[in-house]
Amino acid sequence: MRRFIVAAAGSLALSTLAFVSPGLAGAPGAPAQPGLGAERAQPIDRSLGALGKRHDLGVGTAVDMSALADDPTYRQRVASEFSSLTAENVMKWETLEPQRGVYDWTEADRLVAFARENRQRIRGHVLVWHNQLPAWLTEGDFSSGEMRGILRKHIHDTVRHFRGKVAEWDVLNEAFEEDGTLRDTIWLQKLGPGYIADVFRWAHEADPRVKLYYNDYNIEDVNPKSTALYKLVKELKAEGVPIHGVGVQGHQTVNYAPTSMVQNLARFNRLGLDTAVTEADVRMVMPADDIKLQAQANVYSTMLQACLYTPHCTSFTVWGFTDKYSWVPGWFEGEGAANILDENFRAKPAYDALRMDLALAGGPRHRGHRG
Ligand code: XIL
Numbered sequence: 001m002r003r004f005i006v007a008a009a010g011s012l013a014l015s016t017l018a019f020v021s022p023g024l025a026g027a028p029g030a031p032a033q034p035g036l037g038a039e040r041a042q043p044i045d046r047s048l049g050a051l052g053k054r055h056d057l058g059v060g061t062a063v064d065m066s067a068l069a070d071d072p073t074y075r076q077r078v079a080s081e082f083s084s085l086t087a088e089n090v091m092k093w094e095t096l097e098p099q100r101g102v103y104d105w106t107e108a109d110r111l112v113a114f115a116r117e118n119r120q121r122i123r124g125h126v127l128v129w130h131n132q133l134p135a136w137l138t139e140g141d142f143s144s145g146e147m148r149g150i151l152r153k154h155i156h157d158t159v160r161h162f163r164g165k166v167a168e169w170d171v172l173n174e175a176f177e178e179d180g181t182l183r184d185t186i187w188l189q190k191l192g193p194g195y196i197a198d199v200f201r202w203a204h205e206a207d208p209r210v211k212l213y214y215n216d217y218n219i220e221d222v223n224p225k226s227t228a229l230y231k232l233v234k235e236l237k238a239e240g241v242p243i244h245g246v247g248v249q250g251h252q253t254v255n256y257a258p259t260s261m262v263q264n265l266a267r268f269n270r271l272g273l274d275t276a277v278t279e280a281d282v283r284m285v286m287p288a289d290d291i292k293l294q295a296q297a298n299v300y301s302t303m304l305q306a307c308l309y310t311p312h313c314t315s316f317t318v319w320g321f322t323d324k325y326s327w328v329p330g331w332f333e334g335e336g337a338a339n340i341l342d343e344n345f346r347a348k349p350a351y352d353a354l355r356m357d358l359a360l361a362g363g364p365r366h367r368g369h370r371g
Contacts, residue, residue: 001301003123008331009361020134034089035292040061047080047081048081048082048342048354048355048358049081049082049083049084049120050083051355051359052083052316052358053083054358055308055361056314057307057308057313057314057315057358058083058084058121058276058314058315058316058317059081059082059083059084059166059315059316059317059354059358060082060083060084060085060120060121060123060315060316060317060318061078061081061082061084061085061086061318061319061320061321062085062086062087062088062125062279062318062319062320063078063085063086063087063088063111063114063315064088064089064109064187064320064325065087065088065089065090065107065110065360067269067324067325068110068111068114071324073345074324074325074345075211077321077322077341077345078114078118078321079114079117079118081321082120082321083120083121084120084121084122084123084167084315084317085111085114085115085120085121085122085123086122086123086278086279086317087107087108087111087124087125088127088319088327089123089132090107090108090111091108091125091126091144091158091162092125092129092131092132093128093129093132093133093134093137093154094132094133094134094135095107095108095132096108096158097134097154098134099136100134100136100137100140103157103161104194105161108162112162112165112166116165118280121167121313121315122162122165122166122167123166123168123169123170123276123317124158124159124162124168124169124170124210124279125165125169125170125173125215125278126169126170126171126215127154127155127158127169127170127171127199127203128151128155128171128172128173128175128187128195128199129172129173129174130174130183130185130186130187131174133186137150138186144190144191147186147187147190147191148190148191148195148198151187151191151195151199151202152198152202154207155171155199155202155203155206155292155334156202156205158206159202159203159206159207159210160206160207162207163206163207163210164207164209164364166210167211167247168210168212168213168244169203169210169211169213170213170214170215170247170278171199171200171203171212171213171214171243172196172199172200172214172215173215173216174215174216174217175187175188175196175216176216176219176225176226176228176229177225178218178225179189179224179225180224180225180227180228180229181228189358196232196236197236197239197241200212200236200241200242201241201242203242203317204242204370211244211245212242212243212244212245212275213243213244213245213246213247213274213276213278214229214233214243214245214246214247215247215249215278216229216247216248216249216332217248217249217250217251217279217280219246219249219264220248220250220252220258220261220263220264220303220306221258221260221261221264222260222263222267226264229266230267230271233268233271233273235245237271237272237273243273244273244274244369245273245274245276245314246268246273246274246275246276246277246279247267247275247276247277247279248261248264248275248276248277248278249278249279249280249319250277250278250279250280250281250303250319251279251280251281251283251297251319251329252280252282252283252299252303253282253283253284253335254282254283254284254292254295254296254299255295256299257295257298257299257302257316258299258302258303260305261302261303261306262306262309262310265306265307265309265310265313266310269310269311269312269313271341272369273274273312273369274312274313274314274369275307275310275312275313275314276307276313276314276315276316276317277303277304277307277313277315277316277317278315278317278318279317279318279319280300280303280304280316280318280319281318281319281326281328281338282296282299282338282350283301283328283332283335283336283337283338284296284335284336284337284338285335286334286335286336286337288336288337292337293337293348293349293350294349296337296338296348296349296350297348297349297350297352297353298353300340300350300353300354301350301353301356301357302355303316303355304316304353304357304358305357305361308357308358308361311330314371318339318340319338320338320339321339321340321341322340322341322342322343322345323336323337323338323339323342323343324339324343324344324345326338326339334369340354346353
């Protein structure tokens, strides 16, 4: 794969595009780029998704369904920029089954239809978590046996509903504490640690072809949490539990870039697992300034490069792509500006950094692990 493409001099249409940010310097009448001898560097006029394809890498975003319905600019960018989509909220239990036994697939199905129209993959998010559960479940007084039946049914029904439509599922989300102990969730309390193997088996029963992921935050680097997870998935693999991948969420701040992410992803890769960056965003204490935006680009780039460097790191997903619709200000007081485009959909340095990484990295890598 060539690192960049050269076009013959005199190609007027191409010479008016910017090198990395179409739209920034791409105004008609802008001066031509200086030539490289008889040839000229061709601008990167392709989307993140298209650039990712050259590496067999899905490039995705979480999708906010209200923004998708109400904001044409948002919708257009979701359609054109990404090759993979994740439901930011609408595949969570509280949305899918607001009353016991009464499913509402409307919004999730709308996302699936949108992705199909635009030939995009779907990452399913999320089957088992301790947040965004329906009240009937968290407030109900169920025995261990009942809870087990409820969880099994939720996984079976949901995975079956999306069979053939979702390429991979985040089966289990955020089951560890920072010190590497198991998080004390209702699932651990009611079912004991064996629930982890069970939920992967149940998902596999419902769709033997879909890829099954464990997903968590603060597991980008080698640390007590990622090491505890490493030990667990090693055991699960040894026992033949159907687990295929580990998703590192990638919720970061501008103050710190991962330092051992290549090494960390590599050890999961050696276990025969795919990896993915599933929820990248890089927040900052507001207001934003040039230095923070540059640091942000660096953190995004560190994560994407680690993924590109790792065989079988199959996708890189950002948790929203515009500061206009971000979960960060609502969850982290005083912080924001965590995405790659600003509130007016203008490219930030982080967007250019991701494009550059995808354009400059070597050729296609291995596809996901089999089985
Ligand atoms: C967040 C959504 O972005 C918010 O809109 C919602 O209010 C709360 O959840 N880890 C995850 C995601 O796995 O599902 C979370 O998404 C962010 C943290």
